[in-house]
Amino acid sequence: MEYDKNNIFARILRKEVPAQVVYEDDYALAFHDVNPKAPIHILVIPKGEFISFCDFVEKASPALMVGFEKAIHHVIHMFNLQEMGFRLLTNQGVHGGQEVPHYHMHIFGGRPLGRMLSQE
Ligand code: DGP
Numbered sequence: 859m860e861y862d863k864n865n866i867f868a869r870i871l872r873k874e875v876p877a878q879v880v881y882e883d884d885y886a887l888a889f890h891d892v893n894p895k896a897p898i899h900i901l902v903i904p905k906g907e908f909i910s911f912c913d914f915v916e917k918a919s920p921a922l923m924v925g926f927e928k929a930i931h932h933v934i935h936m937f938n939l940q941e942m943g944f945r946l947l948t949n950q951g952v953h954g955g956q957e958v959p960h961y962h963m964h965i966f967g968g969r970p971l972g973r974m975l976s977q978e
Contacts, residue, residue, distance in 0.1 A: 859959075861907040867960035871905060881933050885925025888933045888965075897968025898937050898944075902930050908961040910950040930963055939967040 862868070869875040870889065877889035880900060891899040904926045908914040914923070934940055944967035949956040 859909060861909055861913075862959055863907070865958055865960050867901075867903050867958050867962060868907075871903065871960075881929065881936060883925065883929055883932075885922055886929035888929060891964070896966040896971060898939065898966065900933055900937070900965040901962045902926070902933060902965065903960055903962045909959050910956065910961050911948050912950065914961045926963075930965065933965060934967075937965075937967060939965070943967070945971050 866875060870877045871887055879887060879889045881888040886902055886904055888900050888902040891901050904914060904918065904922060906918065906922060908917060934944060944965055947964040
């Protein structure tokens with residue numbers, strides 16, 4: 859599968875589409891999810907053309923992989939989520955229910971988050 863350069867997160871990265879950005883550095887961009895599922899629902903995306911978790915691990919440089927993880931950690935601290943806790947989630951592919959084909963990590967927090975998976 860080829861990376862779609864016009865997926866919505868690619869366009870947000872290029873600043874063609876606005877987003878409520880909360881953090882940006884050389885490795886990552888973090889912004890509010892447009893359809894929040896928790897009081898705090900932030901998306902963190904790496905800077906580069908990566909479709910999914912597997913694509914990222916296979917292609918990203920070690921520096922980018924570390925920088926991306928540290929950006930997630932930074933956002934967790936920005937929202938003071940480390941005390942009460944949070945959930946990190948990434949979806950991949952059809953069974954994962956991935957909607958946007960640019961690798962992203964969801965950060966959920968701000969209330970007890972319930973069961974790990976829906977029972978549907
Ligand atoms: P996933 O199913 O893991 O691919 O989640 C994609 C998420 O992206 C979903 O929670 C909604 C969010 N999203 C989709 N389009 C936009 C957008 O244009 N702006 C923002 N901020 N979030 C978006």
